[in-house]
Amino acid sequence: xxxxxxxxFLAKVKGDSHLQEKLKAAKSHDEVVSIAKEHGHEFxxxxxxxxxEVELDGISGASFVLVVELCGG
Numbered sequence: 211x212x213x214x215x216x217x218x219f220l221a222k223v224k225g226d227s228h229l230q231e232k233l234k235a236a237k238s239h240d241e242v243v244s245i246a247k248e249h250g251h252e253f254x255x256x257x258x259x260x261x262x263e264v265e266l267d268g269i270s271g272a273s274f275v276l277v278v279e280l281c282g283g
Contacts (some may be wrong), residue, residue, distance in 0.1 A: 213260050217250035
């Protein structure tokens with residue numbers, strides 16, 4: 211349940227429009243974690259807030275929007 215798993219999941223999301231749509235429909239952090247688990251990535255909701263600004267700068271498109279929204283930005 212690591213930060214690396216979250217980063218790997220975001221990399222997958224970046225190239226998968228179907229997965230992006232599923233995440234946009236998620237209504238809670240727990241739903242996002244559940245979707246990630248379905249795709250082989252395990253992390254807890256607190257890992258989302260551990261992403262640094264530098265890491266966020268490297269994420270684009272839907273992944274970036276998702277992370278910003280989940281981090282309360």
